[in-house]
Amino acid sequence: MTFNRFVKTVFLTEIVKGMALTLKTFFSPPVTRQYPKEKRPAAPGFRGLHALARDFQTGEARCVGCGLCAAVCPSKCIYIYTADSLDHKKIVERYEIEVLRCVFCGLCVEACPYSAVALTEHYEYSDYSRDAFYMTKEKLLANYDKYMGPEKDREYYRKFWHPTSDDFGTPANQAVFRGKQ
Ligand code: SF4
Ligand code: SF4
Structure with a gap:
């Protein structure tokens, strides 16, 4: 010893x-929060309940049914059913997410080229039935109206998920390789 x-x-x-x-x-004073009476706002860019974003002009779903989100989803819990309209346009008939199988990785949001699918800041959605967690296109659009909307939408995609190219501009003092002069 x-x-x-x-x-x-x-x-x-x-x-x-x-x-x-x-x-x-x-x-x-105690630091314990008396949840659910005392709530803390979700961190910006939080991965909560899923939503399908609406086009600002038309109000329709932005999703074009390309299937990238479903292809990249590691849980394979996104189901997309498309059809051709009479004027040969692709229409998304059904877009469904089985939320109980989702691991909230956010890959679907990153992969979507149209900023059409989102994970909102809403996290209080417990229920007694599994059916409540099977999100149809209508439910996902309603989630967007309730928990996101155009104002949050701009911040959500631009800041956290799809930063636009000017965020990646080369800083003025950064060394750049120019090859042999
Ligand atoms: S949500 Fe985005 S990635 Fe998924 S099918 Fe629609 S447009 Fe494509
Ligand atoms: S967050 Fe991840 S697991 Fe959930 S639906 Fe999107 S890609 Fe799939």
């Missing part, structure tokens, strides 16, 4: 230190 350890064992210094810390915090 080393001398230090011997002193600590005999004089119970670790216990005294612990008691001192307890006494120090004994009269400070």
